[in-house]
Amino acid sequence: MNTLEIQGLRLRLPRTARPVLDGVDLTVAARETVALVGESGSGKTLTSRTVLSLLPPGAVTEGTVRVAGDDVLTMTPDQLRRLRSGTAAMVFQDPRASINPLRRVGDFLTEGLRLGAGVAKAEATARAAEMLASVGLTSAALRQYPGQLSGGMLQRVMIAAALMGDPALILADEPTTALDVTTQAEVVALLGDLRERFGTGLLFVTHDLGLAAAISDRVYVMYAGRIAETGPAEALFARPRHPYTAALLASTPRLDAARGRLAAIDGQPPDLHEELTGCPFAPRCRHATDVCRETAPQQLPVPGEPAHLVSCHHSDQLEDRHQFEGSTADE
C-alpha cells in the first residue's frame, strides 16, 4: 500500500473557467522521496494542501486522495484532526510565518499531542526533547522563543514538530526556499536521515529543478493543474520527454552552462479564467501542431521506460535532448 495515493484529483474553484487541478495522479511509497515541481500557479501547493484537506473556500473536488489507505476527501472533522496531528504532517516554506513568535518552542512542539491526543505534559515534553535531538538541536531550545533561533534552526524545529505525531507522510512545501544554500543542504540531509530512520514517505514540493534532481527518487512536473511528465529523477532530467520539462531545464541558469542568453520560455502559463482545450502548454510550445490545440494528450509511458510517463503528442520528437532547440543553452 502506498503512503499517499492520489487518483484522478480534480479541483474546481468558484468563478474560474477551468479546474485548478485537472486529473492529478500521484503516489508516494513508504521511505520514498517524491518531488513535485512546477512554477507559480501550476497547482503544486494546492495538491499538497489537498492531502491534508486544507482547501480554499468553495473548492469542489473529484477523485480520491488516500493517506495510508483512507480517503481524505470523505473524512469527518474528527478523522481530519487525527490525520493532521498524526498520519500526515506539513513543513511550510517560511518557518517564521508558521510559528507563534510569542510562545516558547516547547509549547509549540507539544500542543498538538496535548490538545489533540490528550497526552500528559511531561510525556509530550519528553517526546519533544527526543524529536529536537533527532533534528540536531538540544532540549535547551524548548525554553527558547522563535526570535532567538536562526532560520535554519527554526526550520529544524518545524521538522521536529512534524515528527511529533509519528507521521507516515511528510509534506514539505518549499521547505528550504527561504534558507541559505549551505543551510538548505543541512535541512535536506536531515530530511534524508529521518526517512531512513522513521520510514516516512516525503512529498517535496519545489520550484527548483536542480534540487528536485538532487534529492528525489521520482519527480512529477506539473503545468496548469496537470501532470506533464513523471518518472525516475535521473531519467527525467537526463532525457526529458515533455517540451515543458526540457524548456524548464534549459531556462535554469546553471554553473556549467556557457555564458550568454538563456533559452527563456516565451509567454505565460494559462489564466484560470480561460477555458483550456487541448494541451495547456501548446501556446508556448515549439513543437505544437493542430492536434495539440484540439485534443488534450493522454499520459503514456515512454517506450522502454514503464515508470516514465509523459502527456505530450510529440514526445517522440524529444528523444535526444540535444535535438531540442530549447536546450541550446546547456550545450
Add this chain to the structure above:
Amino acid sequence: MSDPKAHERTGRDAPGRPVLEVTGLHRAYGTVRAVDDVSFSLAAGASLGIVGESGSGKTTTARIIVGLERADSGRVRINGRDRTGHRRGRNERLARAKDVQMVFQDPFLSLDPRISVATALREPLALHFPGRDHAARVAELLDQVGLGRRLAESLPRQLSGGQRQRVAIARALAVEPAVLVLDEAVAALDVSVQAQILNLLADIREQTGVGYLFITHDLGVVACVTDEVVVMREGRIVEAGPTTRVLAAPQHPYTRLLLESVPRPGWNPHHIAATRRAL
C-alpha cells in the same frame, strides 16, 4: 531596439574606466561588523556580482552605494565623484539618483499600488528632466523592457510578477543611470520568467552601456550574467576575480562550499553540512 539614442548613450563612458569605485567600506551595527573593509570597482558597462549568504553584508554594501545606508568609513566614488557623504540638498540627491539606481527583489512591494505604469515612469522623468515631453520617452522605456504600450495605463495589481519587475527596471533606467544595482532582482521570479528578465538585462546592457552590480545568492545567476564576482562572508570579501575563474577554480574554502552547495544530481548534502560545520 533600433533606437539611435541608445548608441549615443553607449558612447557616454569609455569602456574599462571604473564607473563605480568602492574603497575600504566599513559599517558596524553595535558589535556586528556588517561591512568590514570592502573594496571593489566596476568598469563602465561591466557587470559585477556580489554573492553571499544572509548576514554576509552584500545588501548593506548595496544600500550604502545607493545612499539608503551610511558607511562608518570608506569611500564610494561614482563617475569619479565622491558619493560617500550624507546628501542634504535636493540637487545632491537628484545627482546621486542619476548616477545609480536600484531594482529590488520583490516587485509586489516596490511599486505603488495606486499608480499606473506610465505615471510610475513619468515621475522620475519629471523630477530629472523638467519641462520636456515625456510621452515619447515613456513609450521608448516600455519598448526597451518588452512591455506593450497598452499596459501603460495598468495598475501594478493587473500585472504579473515578471511584468512588474520589467516596470521596476524601466523606472530605474528612466534617468539613464551609470550603474544599476540589482538586489536579488530575479530571485522571486519563476525560472521561465527569470530567464526572460536575465535576457532582457543582457540586452539592455548591450544597448545602453549601463553597468550592473548584481547582488545575489544564486551562483547560477552569477555564472550567467556577470563578468567579475566578489564573494562575501560575514562582512568581508573572501574572494574576488573574473567570474569564470572564480567558478572554475575557487581559491577560498568558503567559495568552494558555496559551489558545492548548489543542488545537482549526485549531490551529497551530508558532506556539505559537515564541511560547513568545519569551516
